[in-house]
Amino acid sequence: MSHYSLLHTRVATAAALLVVSTGAPVCAQAGSNWQPPGDIDGLWDFATATPLQRPADYAEQEYFTAEEANRFERDLIARRAEAQKRSPSVHAPYWLDHGRNVQESRRTSLVFDPPNGRIPPMTEDGRRRAQERRDKRQKVPDGPEDRSLWERCLMGFNAGPPMNPGAYNNNVLILVTPDTVALLNEMVHETRIVPLDDQPRLPEHLRQFKGDSRGYWDGETLVIETRNFEPRISFQGSGGNMRLVERFTRFDDATLIYEYTIDDPESFNRPWSARLEMKRSDQALFEYACHEGNYGLMNILEYARTNEKRASEPPAE
Template structure:
């Protein structure tokens, strides 16, 4: 089915994308963080301040003590890109609700997030202790699952739609996310796919997608340090506003973690591509190396 979806295409009207045509190759890379940084005191900023922030961001990430592996160099990481601009306004954070631009964690929710963050650098007894990304089960968790957040690299998406399905294929990972358009019910609670269970419908020119049944192995979204419980509900809205932009709006409802629902907006911008094969399993020497390193430290008494 995935192959048929990726081979299919949405009809074009007069050679231009129809209002409800989301197909194409897109990227959501942005320097705008999920939460409002201290450099800004409101939800929007001026073009002059935005240009200064955009210009400073890649240099700020570039470390002074560059290694020769390349993983910390800007030609590898895809930090950069424009700040988020919607309806002529420059947004200072992805979060638009609550108005302070901050994630409304409950104390218990923040403790869960911090615990999960620490666990990413602990647990080396078995492959199952490591993250789904290290095990090549998923790509970078924030870009290849729900909600779709920019990652350090490979934040490229191919969207293909038919009358029954919308498929989103991420460069970070190998499996497309399949959104069912003619299904009114979610999967049973015991079934929790890596990308959750997504059902969509059209509201005019906007694709509305509800995702539940999150997998416990994909609750932490890096690099945003965002935590979503397995019982969360995420409602996404995809609206194509021009030939080169889709406004991506999502709301997270997760009372186990957050004091209230919160909402964020990003922009998917048309990308030239191409979309490359991720090929994570091929040559994945990291996982045995990680476990072997832990055994070495145990032998050394560390």
């Protein structure tokens, strides 16, 4: 069995187990002739050089020209190489896969609404919460629980929701059944399982890191609406009461359009939307083991305890 087929089987098994556990009909009994309204199954790569927000140099420009796109890509690659020289990363540059090309549409930003391609200003409450998060990150940790979920490899870096490109492993495997869709992100091996039937939502007081998602078909477009986020999880400054709407639409044989809209009046002064052009991938989806065995975090803590011990010892004669 190929690596792709094995992962596909694992995701299907996870989806089936969830359906059984919730008492919904087992999707495997729907018959092998069932076809989803929209063809979005498969492995999709969402790496891109297109920035989330429109650069100031293109403030009044929704699209690059072909020449501008080529220049933007060259300059971006050069800046990344120079940054690596000034501050070497823990990752070798050849491990990284930010994306070397802008989207085929040549949009100057992933954000398309507001029309200026920028995330709207934050509310006063949103700015306060953002400052609290910054202050917490600056705090000297007493133990592993004080480090971020990302550093501890408990959650993904680009998996969201919403999904947004990162430095590498920008891959998602999508599997659709009659009453469930499963989205397996390579980083950090997270599978989000979304009911497509009429299952009731969780009570408002039950919050989850990835929120409470429900999906439905709008013609050939899969729509997923997510609420009830854990307040400590934030995307670009969002809060726990964010309402997230994601849309997956097959554009052509090689392209899946992924759009998301963030509606969070407690954090932003208006809703905003972004669009990603995901590309079908024929690559293998590998296990993402993060820093295997958490040696990185363990070494940090051991070093801190050693320093504390040395500080408590009397100076040498």
